[in-house]
Amino acid sequence: MSFVPSQYRLGITAGGQLGKMLAQAAIAWDIPVVVMDPDPACAARQLGMKFLKGNPRFREDLLKLRKEINLLALEIEHVSIEGLRDLQSEGIRIIPNPESLELIQDKGLQKKRLAEKGIPTMPFVLLDHEHEIVEAVQQGRIQLPFVQKTRKLGYDGRGVKRVNSMADLSDLLAGPSVIEQLCDIEKEISLIVAGNPQGETCVYPPVEMVFHPEANLVSYLLCPARLTASQAEEANHIAIETYHAFNPGGLLAVEMFLDKQGKCWVNEVAPRPHNSGHHTIEACATSQYEQQLRCLLGLPLGNTGLIKPAAMVNLLGEPGYSGIPRYEGFEEVLKLPEVYVHIYGKQQTRPFRKMGHVTLLGKDIEELTEKVELVKQKLKVKA
Amino acid sequence: MSFVPSQYRLGITAGGQLGKMLAQAAIAWDIPVVVMDPDPACAARQLGMKFLKGNPRFREDLLKLRKEINLLALEIEHVSIEGLRDLQSEGIRIIPNPESLELIQDKGLQKKRLAEKGIPTMPFVLLDHEHEIVEAVQQGRIQLPFVQKTRKLGYDGRGVKRVNSMADLSDLLAGPSVIEQLCDIEKEISLIVAGNPQGETCVYPPVEMVFHPEANLVSYLLCPARLTASQAEEANHIAIETYHAFNPGGLLAVEMFLDKQGKCWVNEVAPRPHNSGHHTIEACATSQYEQQLRCLLGLPLGNTGLIKPAAMVNLLGEPGYSGIPRYEGFEEVLKLPEVYVHIYGKQQTRPFRKMGHVTLLGKDIEELTEKVELVKQKLKVKA
Numbered sequence: 001m002s003f004v005p006s007q008y009r010l011g012i013t014a015g016g017q018l019g020k021m022l023a024q025a026a027i028a029w030d031i032p033v034v035v036m037d038p039d040p041a042c043a044a045r046q047l048g049m050k051f052l053k054g055n056p057r058f059r060e061d062l063l064k065l066r067k068e069i070n071l072l073a074l075e076i077e078h079v080s081i082e083g084l085r086d087l088q089s090e091g092i093r094i095i096p097n098p099e100s101l102e103l104i105q106d107k108g109l110q111k112k113r114l115a116e117k118g119i120p121t122m123p124f125v126l127l128d129h130e131h132e133i134v135e136a137v138q139q140g141r142i143q144l145p146f147v148q149k150t151r152k153l154g155y156d157g158r159g160v161k162r163v164n165s166m167a168d169l170s171d172l173l174a175g176p177s178v179i180e181q182l183c184d185i186e187k188e189i190s191l192i193v194a195g196n197p198q199g200e201t202c203v204y205p206p207v208e209m210v211f212h213p214e215a216n217l218v219s220y221l222l223c224p225a226r227l228t229a230s231q232a233e234e235a236n237h238i239a240i241e242t243y244h245a246f247n248p249g250g251l252l253a254v255e256m257f258l259d260k261q262g263k264c265w266v267n268e269v270a271p272r273p274h275n276s277g278h279h280t281i282e283a284c285a286t287s288q289y290e291q292q293l294r295c296l297l298g299l300p301l302g303n304t305g306l307i308k309p310a311a312m313v314n315l316l317g318e319p320g321y322s323g324i325p326r327y328e329g330f331e332e333v334l335k336l337p338e339v340y341v342h343i344y345g346k347q348q349t350r351p352f353r354k355m356g357h358v359t360l361l362g363k364d365i366e367e368l369t370e371k372v373e374l375v376k377q378k379l380k381v382k383a
Numbered sequence: 384m385s386f387v388p389s390q391y392r393l394g395i396t397a398g399g400q401l402g403k404m405l406a407q408a409a410i411a412w413d414i415p416v417v418v419m420d421p422d423p424a425c426a427a428r429q430l431g432m433k434f435l436k437g438n439p440r441f442r443e444d445l446l447k448l449r450k451e452i453n454l455l456a457l458e459i460e461h462v463s464i465e466g467l468r469d470l471q472s473e474g475i476r477i478i479p480n481p482e483s484l485e486l487i488q489d490k491g492l493q494k495k496r497l498a499e500k501g502i503p504t505m506p507f508v509l510l511d512h513e514h515e516i517v518e519a520v521q522q523g524r525i526q527l528p529f530v531q532k533t534r535k536l537g538y539d540g541r542g543v544k545r546v547n548s549m550a551d552l553s554d555l556l557a558g559p560s561v562i563e564q565l566c567d568i569e570k571e572i573s574l575i576v577a578g579n580p581q582g583e584t585c586v587y588p589p590v591e592m593v594f595h596p597e598a599n600l601v602s603y604l605l606c607p608a609r610l611t612a613s614q615a616e617e618a619n620h621i622a623i624e625t626y627h628a629f630n631p632g633g634l635l636a637v638e639m640f641l642d643k644q645g646k647c648w649v650n651e652v653a654p655r656p657h658n659s660g661h662h663t664i665e666a667c668a669t670s671q672y673e674q675q676l677r678c679l680l681g682l683p684l685g686n687t688g689l690i691k692p693a694a695m696v697n698l699l700g701e702p703g704y705s706g707i708p709r710y711e712g713f714e715e716v717l718k719l720p721e722v723y724v725h726i727y728g729k730q731q732t733r734p735f736r737k738m739g740h741v742t743l744l745g746k747d748i749e750e751l752t753e754k755v756e757l758v759k760q761k762l763k764v765k766a
Contacts, residue, residue: 002709002711002765003706003714003716005710028726030727030728030739032429033429046415300717303723305720325387326386326387327388329387330385335681339689343412356413
């Protein structure tokens with residue numbers, strides 16, 4: 001088989017940081033890229049041969065891509081399934097596949113699929129209204145504390161609420177929800193699985209996610225995660241099983257809890273490049289973005305091996321600042337050896353908005369955690 | 384100091400592969416990029432916020448950038464010096480600096496500067512007309528064989544001729560030339576030096592260049608070059624001296640011969656990212672493209688250390704094929720671990736045209752040379 005880049009037209013929606021980094025990988029192979037995003041000033045605005053304004057949540061916007069592309073990759077789950085089916089019926093190859101995405105974009109269906117397939121995930125119930133939650137607590141069918149997750153449109157910590165006490169019941173999230181038993185978390189980890197149409201799968205090394213205490217967002221991650229050999233093996237096995245439970249095609253990020261007994265529980269999945277895979281650009285033999293392309297094009301999967309231990313620090317908008325971003329401490333951070341700064345290009349910063357990330361390579365986790373502290377201390381996104 | 388990407392407008396001229404890879408580095412930092420190239424279908428065509436059609440050899444074309452940018456980086460030497468001076472007088476920061484570029488773009492002045500500064504370079508004479516060369520040979524002032532290089536506009540092996548015999552004298556290159564004594568070459572190496580406005584310099588590890596037997600182009604390179612410790616030290620010292628001899632600001636690639644006695648001779652220099660530095664994207668702590676940006680922005684220089692031994696194979700258009708490129712063997716090459724394919728996006732292939740490159744990482748030079756052979760054997764650019 002010959003590769004003829006000019007035969008392709010790759011649609012990427014939307015043009016946030018994940019779409020931007022995917023576009024960079026595609027352009028390195030000279031694949032023509034069309035970006036669709038509601039905002040012409042999106043992160044990917046400097047990339048691609050064409051930009052289309054549109055919101056992938058709307059079927060009619062997705063249809064604008066019909067004559068423009070023959071491949072489509074998503075960077076977000078919240079996309080019109082009908083629109084995707086329309087595009088698919090025109091012969092456009094899409095990852096993740098719409099059937100799988102339909103399950104995943106509804107956290108209720110996602111949990112049910114995990115449970116049906118016997119994949120360890122925390123016990124849960126599905127309830128449609130807040131008053132049903134209150135009743136269930138009052139009747140002792142649900143124990144406090146628990147986690148409430150809205151079934152649709154959650155993202156980056158939005159749509160997730162920890163309910164600790166009866167008092168919190170007056171402030172529940174609206175709409176159909178997953179009510180999930182709290183896990184006694186030792187640490188949170190993530191593994192990214194990739195699969196191509198030939199039926200091959202591969203898994204990236206596990207990463208350990210350390211959360212921001214306030215923002216419910218990843219503050220930094222370490223790769224490889226600090227796990228025992230048997231924990232790592234179990235996590236790897238569960239990640240592959242989870243991939244097959246959904247069969248999304250392309251990438252599936254599998255976020256897990258490791259509990260205090262050392263057991264893994266799948267928290268949730270994302271069928272796309274993932275924040276917990278940014279470090280793969282510099283730290284792994286194949287980046288998650290190139291891997292996504294390989295899956296989409298039906299090419300052999302790339303090696304996922306870690307070239308060097310890595311850390312990734314999210315650059316979150318500093319609380320108290322909104323407006324045109326300036327990156328304080330940039331110069332100091334650039335003095336570190338093996339430091340890779342990615343600035344996404346969002347034109348406005350806001351408190352805790354993901355504005356960029358910094359990947360660090362180092363000889364071991366000790367060296368990396370020192371570098372992480374320095375980056376977190378020095379580099380601030382202000383306005 | 385805060386870094387505010389939106390304060391910059393980076394002009395890149397032209398939009399060939401070096402411009403493309405520089406634009407990718409700039410966009411990773413969200414620096415707004417304006418590309419100027421004579422060809423709107425150039426390699427960098429999918430990158431940047433604006434494209435301007437223009438040929439940087441022409442002063443009036445460069446002047447189109449005047450109101451568009453506040454930084455300018457070049458990917459080629461053949462640029463109007465008057466145009467650069469005009470832009471500089473408007474406050475635009477440029478690397479390389481025009482004074483230095485003026486010396487370098489004339490290989491006669493370049494050689495004179497090297498000789499004046501006591502940098503080892505093969506003995507030479509400058510002659511303006513072919514008949515003067517013939518006379519000098521007849522009068523015994525020049526010995527056969529020798530190398531003739533046109534003083535201006537040489538590139539990628541064009542403008543260089545090896546003259547072996549009296550018969551070759553009927554087929555000399557036209558115009559003012561450098562006539563250079565032949566070096567008894569053991570191998571060719573290259574070192575890239577970077578310098579920032581603060582006066583810091585740093586050097587990338589030496590690479591060994593293996594030339595294509597027909598095309599007078601690099602076929603592949605290996606890093607680190609196979610040199611003794613004292614040869615590597617000498618090469619490093621000469622590279623830094625050469626940087627200071629020209630003081631271009633930004634990058635200076637210093638190509639050298641290592642002769643059969645193990646002595647280094649500077650062949651020529653290029654004040655920009657260089658083919659011999661492509662591997663730095665994946666193999667070094669800081670890529671040559673990010674380094675060029677750091678220099679331009681007056682940021683601290685990045686670490687140049689090698690993360691892993693590397694090879695880089697140029698993908699040259701296969702002789703006998705012209706037209707829309709197809710990359711035969713792409714799939715097979717992607718099965719290798721730690722392989723990075725870059726397809727530049729030139730819309731037409733021609734025999735020996737540089738269409739892309741492949742970087743390979745490996746544990747040692749033996750493993751790398753095996754991978755190189757596989758890539759050279761399998762991956763062919765046809766039409």
